Amino acid sequence: MSAVPxxxxxxxxxxxxxxxxxxxxxxxxxxxxxxxxxxxxxxxxRGLGASGAVSSFVAWALSRVAPAHANGNEFFAEYLQSxxxxxxxxxxVFEVLGVLAGGFISGALAGRLARMVEKGPRISxxxxxxxxxxxxxxxxxxxKLARGCTSGQALTGGALLNAGSWAFMxxxxxxxxxxxxxxxxxxR
Amino acid sequence: xxxxxYKFGAFGDExxxxxxxxxxxxxxxxxxxxxxxxxxKLTAQFYLDDLAVFKVMFTAIVTAMLGxxxxxxxxxxxxxxxxxxxxxxxxxxVGGLLLGFGFVVGGYCPGTSLVAAATGxxxxxxxxxxVMAGILGFGEAFPLVKGFYESGDLGRLTLPQVLHxxxxxxxxxxxxxxxxxxxxAGWVERRFAPRPAGGRS
Numbered sequence: 179m180s181a182v183p184x185x186x187x188x189x190x191x192x193x194x195x196x197x198x199x200x201x202x203x204x205x206x207x208x209x210x211x212x213x214x215x216x217x218x219x220x221x222x223x224r225g226l227g228a229s230g231a232v233s234s235f236v237a238w239a240l241s242r243v244a245p246a247h248a249n250g251n252e253f254f255a256e257y258l259q260s261x262x263x264x265x266x267x268x269x270x271v272f273e274v275l276g277v278l279a280g281g282f283i284s285g286a287l288a289g290r291l292a293r294m295v296e297k298g299p300r301i302s303x304x305x306x307x308x309x310x311x312x313x314x315x316x317x318x319x320x321x322k323l324a325r326g327c328t329s330g331q332a333l334t335g336g337a338l339l340n341a342g343s344w345a346f347m348x349x350x351x352x353x354x355x356x357x358x359x360x361x362x363x364x365x366r
Numbered sequence: 367x368x369x370x371x372y373k374f375g376a377f378g379d380e381x382x383x384x385x386x387x388x389x390x391x392x393x394x395x396x397x398x399x400x401x402x403x404x405x406x407k408l409t410a411q412f413y414l415d416d417l418a419v420f421k422v423m424f425t426a427i428v429t430a431m432l433g434x435x436x437x438x439x440x441x442x443x444x445x446x447x448x449x450x451x452x453x454x455x456x457x458x459x460v461g462g463l464l465l466g467f468g469f470v471v472g473g474y475c476p477g478t479s480l481v482a483a484a485t486g487x488x489x490x491x492x493x494x495x496x497v498m499a500g501i502l503g504f505g506e507a508f509p510l511v512k513g514f515y516e517s518g519d520l521g522r523l524t525l526p527q528v529l530h531x532x533x534x535x536x537x538x539x540x541x542x543x544x545x546x547x548x549x550x551a552g553w554v555e556r557r558f559a560p561r562p563a564g565g566r567s
Contacts, residue, residue: 201401204418205548208425210399214392215426216433220442221385223370224449226393228477229497236501253508262379272383274480276390281481283391284398293486296405296473310405310489311496313472314479316464318500321476323515324461325451328475329393331458332423335451337430339536341523342453346462353466358412361471365409 199288215337224269225334229321231274233257238265253322298365309364369443394481403481405473405489412470414558417551424544435537455518472496 201207218225237257241248248254261268285291297306321327324346326335332350335343368374372382400422401407410416437443469475474482474493482490504511526533 201407201418202396202399204400204421205425207396207400208422209429210396211393211422211426212429212433214389214396215430217392218389219430219434219448220369220437221371222382222389223373223447226389226477228475228480229501232476232494232497233501233505236498236505240502240505251505251508252512253505262383267383269382269386272386273390273393276387276392277394277397277477277480278390278484279387280391280394280396281398281403281484282394284395285403285481285485288398290398290403291486293488295489296482296487297489298406306489307492310472310474310492311499313468313470313474314493314496314498315500315503316468316496317472317474317476317493318468318497318502319504320461320464320466320468320500321497322461322501322504323457323511324465325454325458327465327477328423328469329477331451331462333426333430336423336427337434338448338450339431339525339533339540340450340453341520341525341528342451342455342458344525345453345455346458346465349459349462350466350469353463354412354470355466356463357467358409358470362413364471365406365473366413 198290198292211333212337215333218334219337222269225330225338226273227270227326227330227334228274228277229318229327230330231268231270232318233322234261234265234268234271241265298363300366301364306364309361369437370447373444373447393477394484397478397481398485402478403485403487403490405482405487408475408478409470409473414554415560417555420551421548424547428541428544431537431540435534439534450522450524453518453520453523454516455520457515457517459518460514 215226234257237248237254240254241258249258258265282291295303295306297303317327324331328350331343332347336347371377377385397403401418402422407416408419411419434443434445434448438445465475472493474490476497479490479493479497483494526536529536
């Protein structure tokens with residue numbers, strides 16, 4: 179924990195001075211993100227993703243523990259049969275490894291690498307981690323029902339004017355605004 | 367030049383994994399640049415004093431949408447070869463709602479939680495574990511939810527088809543709505559900006 183840069187420390191004061199570089203202009207970051215998405219369409223003929231790679235990983239991990247059970251389940255079997263001869267030798271899995279690397283590189287360049295917990299001042303670390311897990315689980319279920327998450331549906335389908343993706347995107351915002359008041363203590 | 371390059375056999379499956387990694391690096395890089403490795407930055411969208419999520423998402427969508435439109439119009443990109451997830455309306459609506467709940471409860475979405483974990487955020491890592499648990503649970507329950515999962519099947523469906531409008535016109539309308547949204551976002555941020563303690567403006 180001693181290797182954490184100055185920016186790492188949680189500062190309760192609202193106007194704490196950040197040692198880390200400020201975030202990029204949202205419109206410039208959006209154009210960058212859009213060009214990466216366009217590159218995926220032009221080079222590969224497909225968009226971006228995130229939850230699909232996690233599904234491949236979960237299916238593979240389950241097949242290591244309970245092979246017969248995993249292969250006998252229609253949902254997991256589909257992920258186990260995809261990939262180039264191995265469920266993890268998969269396009270989205272490699273893309274997600276790139277996401278981890280790209281996020282790390284940007285964070286390192288901006289001095290934003292920090293072992294910390296993102297939370298508001300009025301919630302404990304344990305409470306925040308419990309909600310992070312619960313929120314992740316909701317997202318995992320939702321992303322599978324919707325056949326994609328914010329990457330695969332909202333961004334990718336949004337840019338392709340996919341009707342289902344636009345319906346999905348509206349519901350994501352509606353759902354988040356509907357419960358934002360209930361979890362305000364976590365953030366503010 | 368014919369695009370998508372991969373679909374026209376410009377390179378093989380093994381090379382496509384290298385492409386995947388490189389594209390992923392770009393994706394993760396710009397997510398982190400935008401501040402999306404921070405749950406507080408992301409969830410500020412839902413407390414209205416920082417609408418970066420809306421701005422970044424819609425700028426990215428408009429940029430890629432215009433690129434796709436013009437490259438297809440110039441005959442460079444064959445849009446019919448770009449994969450489009452079929453619409454299953456009901457599970458997408460319910461899934462979207464669950465994702466929205468998860469976003470503000472957990473602080474991330476699957477892609478941004480990976481960036482958060484990569485930059486050291488413990489909550490990002492725990493969120494990823496939660497996503498794994500959710501997917502495991504969904505998979506185990508799949509025989510029960512399969513009927514709903516396959517309901518509302520409308521096939522490959524785009525907004526121009528739904529609205530009975532030309533593709534180019536829908537592209538133009540999305541740009542107009544986005545630009546209006548960006549102007550509105552600035553107004554909302556000023557309206558909901560936290561006031562400095564002790565001072566009233």
